[in-house]
Amino acid sequence: MPEVLEAVDSEAGPGLPGPAESGSGAELWARLGSEGALRGIYRDGAPEHGVVPGRLRDLIARAEAAExxxxxxxxxxxxxxxxxxLAEAGRRGPAAAEVARRMLHGRSVVALAATDSGPGSDLTALSTHAEETAGGTVLHGTKRWITNAAHADLLLVLARRRPGPHFTNFTWYLVPADDPGVRVEAAPGPYFAGSGTGHLHLAGVPVLGGGPVGGAGRGLALFARHIAVERLAGGMWAAAACRRALADTRDRLAARGLWERPAIRQRLAAALVRTRQLEALVEALGPAVAAEHDHTAAALVKASAGETADHVLDVCAHLCGADGFAHxxxxxxxxxxxxxxxxxxxTETVLAAVADQAEQVLSRPLGAAS
Known part of the structure; x- marks a missing residue:
């Protein structure tokens, strides 16, 4: 493991994970890391201590406006x-800790390879699996729609270690993205340019460090713990995207002399109300998600983000008329x-989770931890 990471450094030069596509997520990640912006979003500058919601929100809002x-x-x-x-898993192993340190400085890009071929997000049905060989653990399988697949130097892969759906049958492994057994297929379509999204095909790929990340059988537990914060980040991002879309639409309507029409004003105002409601929900539930990994709070934010963004951007696109179809x-x-x-x-999945906890949600004040 150390020699692999040293090779990454020697090829990349100081502070960069290698040549990055202009305007890519790898380029943005390297810049945020070298400027110390990534360290700033975590309590005490330590990712294992969790995010500070207000700082994460501000970073996302700035990036949403500029990137x-x-x-x-x-x-x-x-x-x-x-x-x-990786920072949490680093408490159990130096390999994960070293990768986390390099990531924090923007010197490594790691793709989270969870979504599988076939079952998609049904992680208990994934077919990607680990095989024990005389030379060590190797991975086989296909991962689809993986962000950063095209420009990562390392892959964090969720794989099955034994048959069956039990949650202890799944483990995280780190593998080198440039191994001959890794084939990256760029995801088709015109969306999310610069994200490096693609499909990964793994054929006998050796595991770095010789073992699992965070302990054998803890794959789903670690994923469940940290996906809560990703859902919070998604809510922050959705709110920022809605706010900017509304501002751009309002300016366009005013420039065309349409802003004073009551029907237009009311429709945009209703979308603005929904946006402010999402912002308020993120503000109220952010601390519980960040500090307690409150899954119900994260599900509430995620469901609201999906429905709010869908509604608000639909309104904005409609009010922009034919101009909305411009490049x-x-x-x-x-x-x-x-x-x-x-x-x-x-949205349907997280609403089901909210329904499961409906009695609990209704019995406690907004923002109270579960």
Whole structure:
């Protein structure tokens, strides 16, 4: 493991994970790390201590205004899930700790390879598996729609270690992205440029460090713990995207002399109310998610983000009229906003989780930890 990481450094040069595509998530990650912006979003500058909600929100809002959707997607997955997960796992093994340290400085890009071929987000049905050989543990399988797949130097892969759906049958492993057994297939389509999203095909890929990340059988437990913060980050991002879309639409309507029409004003105002409601929910529940990994609070934020973004961007795209179909126009932004209702668990999935905890949600004040 140390020699692999040294090779990454020697090829990359100081502070960079290698040549990065201009405007890519890898480029943004390297810049945020070298500037200390990544360290600033965590309590005490330590990812294993969790995020500070207000700082994470501010970083996402700034990046949403200045960067494309793809680069921000690349950063959010790593900052909210990968880096904290590796930092926590680093307490059990030096390999994960070293990768987390390099990530924090923007010197390594790690793709979170959880979503599998076939079952998709049903992680207990994944077929990617670990095999024990005379030379050590190797991985076989296919991972689809993996952010950072195209420009990562390391892959954090969720794999099955034995048959059956029991939650202890799954483990995280780190593997080198440039191993001959790794084949990366770029994801088709015009969306999320710069995110490096693609499909991964693993054929006998050796595990770095010779063993699991965070302990054997703890894959789903670690994922469940850290996906809560990713859902919070998604809510922050959705709120920022809605706010900017509304501001851009209002300016466009005013420039065309349409802002004073009552029907238009009311429709945009209703979308603004929904946006403010999402912002208030994120503000109220953020501390519980960040400090306690409150899954019900995270599900509430995730469900609200998906439904709010879908509604608000639909309103904005409609009010922009034919101009919405321009290159990178509001219709394109509307299509990309569908991400908030899918990534990190579909809206239907998280609403089911909310329903399971309905009695508990109704019995406690907003913002109280579960």
């Amino acid at each position: 494309g959707t793809g680069p921000l997607l690349s950063v959010c997955v790593q900052a909210a899930t990968v880096l904290p997960l 990178a126009g509001m219709q394109h932004r509307r299509a990309e906003a569908a991400l908030f209702g899918i990534a990190g668990g579909s």
